[in-house]
Amino acid sequence: MEQRNAAECLEMILRKVSPKASEVFQGQLRHTTKCKSKKHIINEETNPFWTLPLSLKDTDGTLYDVESSFQRTFQKEDLKGNNVYCKECQKKTDATKECEMVEDPQILTLLLKRFDFDYNTTSIVKSDCFVKVPRELQTKKKTYSLYGVVDHMGSLSGGHYTATILSDEDQNWYEFDDDRVRKAQEPPNSSQTAYLLMYRGRITDI
Incomplete structure (x- = not known):
C-alpha cells in the first residue's frame, strides 16, 4: 500500500522474478577515472544496471x-x-572520467528523470519538458529499436501511468491503461509525458 514510481516498480519486479528473466534487462557500466598527464587509473568500478x-x-x-x-x-x-x-603520481592532478557500457542489455530501459530535487525551493519537482523520442539508439555492439513507452500524467501529489507497447504478434501498438487495453497510434516523435523508454537490441555487424 505504498506509492511508487514506475522505475521503482520495474526494479522491484525484476528483483522478485527469476534471475534468468531479470538478466534480459541487466547491463554493466564501467566508470573509470584516470590522471590526465600519465593516464594512470585512479579509480575503476563496474556495476550492473x-x-x-x-x-x-x-x-x-x-x-x-x-x-x-x-x-x-x-x-x-x-x-x-x-x-x-x-x-602513482603521488600528487593531486587533473583527471578524466569516462563511462563505458561493457555489457549491453538485451532490453535497454532509459529513465527520464522528470522528478528531481530543486535546491532553490528545497523540494522535489517534476519537469514537463518535451523530449525527442528516438526510434533507434546505437551502441558499439547493438542497435536498439523502441518497443515500449511508459508515460506519467499529473503531478507529484497525484498522477497516473500508462504504457504503450509494440506487439510482436501483429506489429501494432497497444495502450495499457489499468485494466483497459486498446490499439494505439505509434508513440509521437516528441512527448511531454514519456518517463521510461524501452528498447529491444539486436547485434550490430561491425
Whole structure:
C-alpha cells in the first residue's frame, strides 16, 4: 500500500522474478577515472544496471534530445583543478572520467528523470519538458529499436501511468491503461509525458 514510481516498480519486479528473466534487462557500466598527464587509473568500478537515468536539467523549456543525452553519457569528461589524487603520481592532478557500457542489455530501459530535487525551493519537482523520442539508439555492439513507452500524467501529489507497447504478434501498438487495453497510434516523435523508454537490441555487424 505504498506509492511508487514506475522505475521503482520495474526494479522491484525484476528483483522478485527469476534471475534468468531479470538478466534480459541487466547491463554493466564501467566508470573509470584516470590522471590526465600519465593516464594512470585512479579509480575503476563496474556495476550492473537495469535502468539508465538521463537528467532533464538545464533544458530551459527547449526540446530535450534523448539520443544526444544518451551519447553524452559515454563521452570523456575532464576534471580540472588538480582535485584528484593519483597514487602513482603521488600528487593531486587533473583527471578524466569516462563511462563505458561493457555489457549491453538485451532490453535497454532509459529513465527520464522528470522528478528531481530543486535546491532553490528545497523540494522535489517534476519537469514537463518535451523530449525527442528516438526510434533507434546505437551502441558499439547493438542497435536498439523502441518497443515500449511508459508515460506519467499529473503531478507529484497525484498522477497516473500508462504504457504503450509494440506487439510482436501483429506489429501494432497497444495502450495499457489499468485494466483497459486498446490499439494505439505509434508513440509521437516528441512527448511531454514519456518517463521510461524501452528498447529491444539486436547485434550490430561491425
